[in-house]
Amino acid sequence: MERTIITVVGKDTVGIIAKICTYLANNQINILDISQTILSGFFNMMMIVDTSRTAKKFSELADDLSALGQEIGVVVRTQREEIFDSMHRI
Numbered sequence: 001m002e003r004t005i006i007t008v009v010g011k012d013t014v015g016i017i018a019k020i021c022t023y024l025a026n027n028q029i030n031i032l033d034i035s036q037t038i039l040s041g042f043f044n045m046m047m048i049v050d051t052s053r054t055a056k057k058f059s060e061l062a063d064d065l066s067a068l069g070q071e072i073g074v075v076v077r078t079q080r081e082e083i084f085d086s087m088h089r090i
Contacts, residue, residue: 002052003032003081006065010074012043019072020045023065028053043074048081 008020017036024031029049036045051061062078069076 001050004029004049004051004058004061005079005081006045006047006049007077007079008036008043008045008047008069008074010043010069010072012038012041013073016043016072016074017045019068020047020065020076023068024049027056027061029061 006020008016010016021031029051030053031047031049033048034045035047036043038044051058054061056064058078058080065076065078
């Protein structure tokens with residue numbers, strides 16, 4: 001399994017989850033865990049996904065999701081799980 005962390009932050013609008021999840025499904029990326037909140041009109045979502053079945057390279061996946069985020073007015077960040085863990089160790 002290749003676990004990847006995806007975070008999405010921005011002003012809340014209709015369809016954010018649908019558009020991100022549609023991209024993931026179309027690229028054979030399975031959602032393992034997902035959490036989302038809306039706080040004072042701001043949308044925040046964190047996903048842990050399995051990218052082991054996608055044909056896309058990690059850099060292509062990250063670029064695609066970043067571009068999709070720009071289209072829908074949010075910031076999408078994609079990180080490999082081991083990098084994310086290293087950055088958030090106390």
